[in-house]
Amino acid sequence: MxxxxxxxxxxxxxAFPMKATRAIITAQNEKWAMISAQAMTGFATSVIACGCEAGIERVLDSSETPDGRPGVSVMIFAMGGKGLAKQLETRAGQCVLTSPTSALFSGIDSDKPIPLGKNLRYFGDGFQISKVIGGKRYWRVPVMDGEFLTEATTGQVDxxxxxxxxxxxxxxxxxxxxxxxxxxxxxxxxxxxxxxxxxxxxxxxxxxxxxxxxxxxxxxxxxxxxxxxxxxxxxxxxxxxxxxxxxxxxxxxxxxxxxxxxxxxxxxxxxxxxxxxxxxxxxxxxxxxxxxxxxxxx
Amino acid sequence: MTALTFTLKLEPAQRVDLSPLVCQKLTGLSPVKIAALELYSGKRKLRADELFAIEGSDAQDIVIKNSTAKLDYIGKELTEGQITVEGDAGAYLGQGMKNGTIIVNGNTGIFSACEMKKGQIEINGNAGDFLGAALPGNKMGMKGGTVLVKGNAGERVGDHMRRGNILIEGNAGDYCGSRMTAGTIAVMGKTGRYTGYAMRRGTLLLWSQPDLPATFNDCGSHTLAFLPMLFASFKGFDSKFADPAATFNRVRRYGGDMAEMGRGEVLVRI
CATH class of the missing domain: 3.30.70.520 (Alpha-Beta Plaits)
Structure with missing residues (x-):
């Protein structure tokens, strides 16, 4: 041909079967959502040494995000569910929780939920607040720039x-x-x-x-x-x-x-x-x- | 199929326990059996057709017409379907409700939505004391679902409330949110004295500055990201809470009750 x-x-x-998840990062503006997303998907080129493969799927405008702010959709792929959950949690904790004005939401539904902010809430040292909105649980974690809002779980899919x-x-x-x-x-x-x-x-x-x-x-x-x-x-x-x-x-x-x-x-x-x-x-x-x-x- | 309609014939002499008349218990019953259902009224048992003229057949859509404040336990432990009350409802409306919808086109008595677990209750008039509260002696009030009150609510709204939303378009009485463990109570009107008394966790969202106990501390003014999402979840309601003009994300935050666990919050619109 x-x-x-x-x-x-x-x-x-x-190609090979993997486990994947999607998360939506929002921030005060697209610039800071992108900074957080880039940090979260950094050092994630290959499962050979990075533990996962991650990337930015696309930029979301404010009408597409749960909190009505500009956002970025990121996807993470790993060889197994446990590895995926660990990578998601550590990356969310170190790259999104820490990023100014950020919030973190589930980007995919499935019957296999994996923790997104479920365990990050403990960073709140007891001051964290749970809110169930529209049947989904969110955590409000007090941080120095205000509050870090995160959905408790996201979905894991084949x-x-x-x-x-x-x-x-x-x-x-x-x-x-x-x-x-x-x-x-x-x-x-x-x-x-x-x-x-x-x-x-x-x-x-x-x-x-x-x-x-x-x-x-x-x-x-x-x-x-x-x-x-x-x-x-x-x-x-x-x-x-x-x-x-x-x-x-x-x-x-x-x-x-x-x-x-x-x-x-x-x-x-x-x-x-x-x-x-x-x-x-x-x-x-x-x-x-x-x-x-x-x-x-x- | 038309709605299964119970039209009260006469004001009963004593209070009536209507807990048998819920969708899940009437589904599949013949009209004869429904008519023969026994309802407690004071120390007597009355046949349903002694109290009500019964029409229609759709047990998933129950209508109670000519209702009065003597009809207690309407929608108790409802698991499915809808109950519409034309008139007032008595005490314990929707007690322990597990799902479904109750609409009251009138006022309700004490302990409406007490220990409710899921579903939706819409009260188009006023609600009595202990809305969404725990029954006396119990430690957990409302555990889920949404209650919308278009009028005013009495005292002790959400006493021992554990989860869910109580939305009040009018005023709330004294001790609003007392002993709350979690959940959200929003009041568009005014609140009475001792708002948030002994609150452990949870959120009181207020449109007017409350009279707070001295054990609530000012945490300053803030823009909170979860508020637009909370308001967005009310969009489907026929209510002022669904009006985009009513939404806000800027609040004064008071933390307390410091005499208790102190993880509760009173958010006042600014």
């Missing part, structure tokens, strides 16, 4: 993590420009996050390493500087490869995000140095979710 001069490899991305595609370009600036265009379109799709810095990862990994202590190492088949000395997957004109990783609530959400992302890359096309789109997988043996690039773009 070739779109606008860009070859779409006959391969697939392989999700999918690790959808991806690779952008192969003739130069590093062209690869990055294509990825930026893709991310801009993908951020319009609900229920997905791209957890890496700016949504783009330049250090895709393979399973295993020559060093016993490491479970993953650089994906040498896609490293352009190793073309001549390893079993490369790159043609001679490829000088840079970047990857976009997608976590989503459902396979369909990731499908949509990949489609608009790949389309945005292909719109730049061969004329802008984009040669191929590929994807990372483990031979289909590890992850139950397969995203076949040519099917997605058909």
């Amino acid at each position: 070739i779109i606008n001069g860009v070859t779409i490899d006959k391969t697939f991305a392989e 999700a999918v993590g690790g959808g991806n595609f690779l952008v192969l370009a003739e130069s590093q600036p062209q690869a990055l420009a294509a990825c930026e265009a893709a991310i801009e379109e993908m951020r319009k799709i609900p229920n997905v996050i791209m957890p890496f810095p700016g949504g783009v990862v330049r250090s895709g990994s393979k399973v295993g390493s020559k060093y016993k202590a490491l479970g993953a190492s650089t994906n040498d088949a896609f490293c352009p500087t190793l073309k001549g000395i390893t079993k490369t997957d790159l043609s001679p004109e490829i000088e840079s490869v970047m990857e976009i990783v997608i976590d989503g609530l459902t396979k369909e959400d990731i499908d949509k995000a990949m489609r608009v992302g790949i389309q945005a890359v292909c719109d730049l096309g061969a004329a802008n140095g984009i040669k191929r789109i590929s994807a990372g997988n483990y031979g289909g043996k590890l992850g139950p979710f397969h995203f076949h690039l040519q099917e997605i773009m058909a």
Whole structure:
């Protein structure tokens, strides 16, 4: 398959089941909601070392938030429910509770509630106040700038993590420009996050390493500087490869995000140095979710 | 199906216990069985059809017409459906109510909504003393749901209240929110003496400066984020509380009762 001069490899991305949650952070203005959201989703690019993958889903205007203030929707993904709950609580406690004027609300309903502010309330040292409003429990925790208002719980849902595609370009600036265009379109799709810095990862990994202590190492088949000395997957004109990783609530959400992302890359096309789109997988043996690039773009 | 309507024929000589006439107990009963239900009146038992002319069949929609203040325990432990009272209601309206709706187009007696757990009660007239309170000797009053009073409420509103909302468009009597453990009482009118007396936790939301006991301390003026959300939750009510013009988020906060646990608050609109 070739779109606008860009070859779409006959391969697939392989993704895994994860647990996910969503929280809504509001503040006096969008600036401070965003600051809090960025802090909460910081150091959360990969479950390999961060404990979770997190990202900003989108900015919410005041008509979309529970307290009528500007807000930001964030999503957190982890391999299991316990890990997710721990990450949510520590991040909420250190990054949202501490952030000036912030409030924190559930962003998703499910039959598996996990603590959001339920335990953060103890920061109030007995001065915290519970309010049940519209059937939901909230906590008002006295803090130095006034009150931190938080919903007691949010929902935990089954999700999918690790959808991806690779952008192969003739130069590093062209690869990055294509990825930026893709991310801009993908951020319009609900229920997905791209957890890496700016949504783009330049250090895709393979399973295993020559060093016993490491479970993953650089994906040498896609490293352009190793073309001549390893079993490369790159043609001679490829000088840079970047990857976009997608976590989503459902396979369909990731499908949509990949489609608009790949389309945005292909719109730049061969004329802008984009040669191929590929994807990372483990031979289909590890992850139950397969995203076949040519099917997605058909 | 038309509403199951009980029209009072004559003012009863004694007070009547109407607790058998709730939706969940009447659903599935034939008209003959409903007519034969026994209601306590003083020391006597009366058949339902001795007191009421009975019409209609929808037991999920009960209407009590010509009601008087002698009809006690209307909607006691109601779990579903709606009861509409045309006229006054006696004592213990909606006692221990578990769900459903009660609408009273008149006044109610003492202990309305006492120990209520869930659901909604709308009183379009005045409510008697001990609205949403605990029964004498009990430690927990209203535990959930919402009570809306469009007129005035008597003394001891929300005594020992544990959770839920009491919304009063008019005035509240003395000892409003006394011994409250939690929950919210909002009063648009004035409150009597000893407001918040022995309050442990909970919120009194007032439109007028109250006469507070000396054991409430001024915590200053504040903008509280939960107030717009609280008002937004009242949007569905046919009430002044649903009017956007009535909402505010700026209040004077008084903490107390410091003679008790001291975690309660009186929020006064500024």
